[in-house]
Amino acid sequence: MAKEYSNGNQNSPAARTPPPPSPLRFSKFFQSNMRILITGGAGFIGSHLVDKLMENEKNEVIVADNYFTGSKDNLKKWIGHPRFELVRHDVTEPLLIEVDQIYHLACPASPIFYKYNPVKTTKTNVIGTLNMLGLAKRVGARILLTSTSEVYGDPLVHPQDESYWGNVNPIGVRSCYDEGKRVAETLMFDYHRQHGIEIRIARIFNTYGPRMNIDDGRVVSNFIAQAIRGLVYFYSTYAILSSIELFSYAIHLCSGESLTVQAPGTQTRSFCYVSDMVYGLIRLMEGDNTGPINIGNPGEFTMLELAETVKELINPEVEIAMVENTPDDPRQRKPVITKANELLGWEPKVKLRDGLPLMEEDFRLRLGVARKK
Numbered sequence: 609m610a611k612e613y614s615n616g617n618q619n620s621p622a623a624r625t626p627p628p629p630s631p632l633r634f635s636k637f638f639q640s641n642m643r644i645l646i647t648g649g650a651g652f653i654g655s656h657l658v659d660k661l662m663e664n665e666k667n668e669v670i671v672a673d674n675y676f677t678g679s680k681d682n683l684k685k686w687i688g689h690p691r692f693e694l695v696r697h698d699v700t701e702p703l704l705i706e707v708d709q710i711y712h713l714a715c716p717a718s719p720i721f722y723k724y725n726p727v728k729t730t731k732t733n734v735i736g737t738l739n740m741l742g743l744a745k746r747v748g749a750r751i752l753l754t755s756t757s758e759v760y761g762d763p764l765v766h767p768q769d770e771s772y773w774g775n776v777n778p779i780g781v782r783s784c785y786d787e788g789k790r791v792a793e794t795l796m797f798d799y800h801r802q803h804g805i806e807i808r809i810a811r812i813f814n815t816y817g818p819r820m821n822i823d824d825g826r827v828v829s830n831f832i833a834q835a836i837r838g839l840v841y842f843y844s845t846y847a848i849l850s851s852i853e854l855f856s857y858a859i860h861l862c863s864g865e866s867l868t869v870q871a872p873g874t875q876t877r878s879f880c881y882v883s884d885m886v887y888g889l890i891r892l893m894e895g896d897n898t899g900p901i902n903i904g905n906p907g908e909f910t911m912l913e914l915a916e917t918v919k920e921l922i923n924p925e926v927e928i929a930m931v932e933n934t935p936d937d938p939r940q941r942k943p944v945i946t947k948a949n950e951l952l953g954w955e956p957k958v959k960l961r962d963g964l965p966l967m968e969e970d971f972r973l974r975l976g977v978a979r980k981k
């Protein structure tokens with residue numbers, strides 16, 4: 609029987625019937641494993657999601673990624689595993705594959721990277737999402753889109769709940785990402801209403817943790833790398849010139865890296881640790897709600913507060929420098945997570961002060977800088 613959808617195309621009830629799952633699922637000899645596609649699975653959040661989903665022996669995980677901002681390194685522990693496959697694939701091209709669930713993450717997330725080739729970013733969000741919805745429709749898979757708090761733009765409502773429609777510049781340098789994700793959300797709901805596709809939309813707020821690209825450009829990864837690199841210079845100089853400490857310190861101040869706070873520094877963000885995020889995404893995929901649902905940590909910090917916290921926890925010697933900002937930078941951002949709480953039973957567990965040191969360990973390892981004894 610045709611399923612009823614509140615905003616569906618009333619002229620075509622047949623079009624609203626969800627597509628049947630692949631007949632393979634009912635085959636006598638077919639394994640009952642859940643086949644899960646993660647687009648963008650070689651990236652920061654995607655690779656943590658892979659780790660979590662691979663813990664369940666009933667899951668087969670397939671990653672499709674073009675490695676623009678992701679890396680095989682993030683998945684090296686799974687390469688060769690019988691329940692894991694890695695495909696070099698650009699989502700702007702169609703993908704023929706048989707799966708039960710699709711976590712659609714593919715899209716550069718750091719402003720530096722999504723602004724690098726804005727036309728490609730829009731294509732990834734629009735054509736890429738269209739292709740993944742086409743795949744979901746063909747095989748009857750459930751699809752989750754990782755949308756973003758950037759759909760709220762420079763919000764005039766604070767904090768932001770899901771009913772807020774946002775304040776987005778449609779022609780600015782960030783629009784390829786913000787408007788791209790907004791169209792991606794539109795496509796998700798139109799496929800849901802028109803074709804009965806099972807959809808889930810997560811609006812992710814700034815997420816941080818191990819495996820972020822060191823030169824990613826996002827604020828937490830920048831500050832941690834800058835704090836550690838500041839130390840390298842200080843400690844190596846200190847080691848060579850230990851008898852003239854003052855001279856060494858002066859060189860450090862002149863040449864070491866500073867924490868680059870983009871002006872005015874009073875803009876706020878809310879930072880969610882990656883394990884909390886992954887848990888939220890899985891809860892959303894497994895639950896009954898389409899969303900959109902905010903997933904983020906409501907703890908709100910100015911960028912100056914974040915810099916002070918990184919300085920205190922990682923390198924009390926590092927300087928904080930005020931630098932020029934980029935256009936259209938949102939001035940405030942904090943999620944209302946009542947929906948996630950009530951509908952998914954989800955809330956974040958890791959506080960910023962606990963998450964930053966976990967990330968520091970990973971950055972030290974990759975930068976080759978041990979903590980000073």
Ligand SMILES: NC(=O)c1ccc[n+]([C@@H]2O[C@H](COP(=O)([O-])OP(=O)(O)OC[C@H]3O[C@@H](n4cnc5c(N)ncnc54)[C@H](O)[C@@H]3O)[C@@H](O)[C@H]2O)c1
Binds near residue numbers: 736
């Ligand atoms: N990290 C955050 O704070 C945050 C916040 C809001 C939304 N999100 C969303 O979550 C998702 C993952 O973000 P992330 O922080 O892990 O970013 P990331 O850049 O580390 O990962 C994105 C992945 O997508 C891949 N990719 C990019 N374009 C592609 C294409 N055309 N075809 C195939 N693969 C492609 C990249 O190579 C990379 O592996 C993105 O959709 C992003 O918009 C992230």
Ligand SMILES: O=C(O)[C@H]1O[C@H](OP(=O)(O)OP(=O)(O)OC[C@H]2O[C@@H](n3ccc(=O)[nH]c3=O)[C@H](O)[C@@H]2O)[C@H](O)[C@@H](O)[C@@H]1O
Binds near residue numbers: 870871934938
């Ligand atoms: O959570 C989200 O929805 C979005 O958040 C981020 O976008 P943004 O908040 O601009 O992230 P950052 O580049 O980390 O910037 C955060 C703030 O830090 C500031 N910043 C950034 C870098 C830096 O070195 N110093 C600094 O002060 C920026 O001006 C900005 O105000 C992500 O990069 C997007 O992918 C994501 O969709």
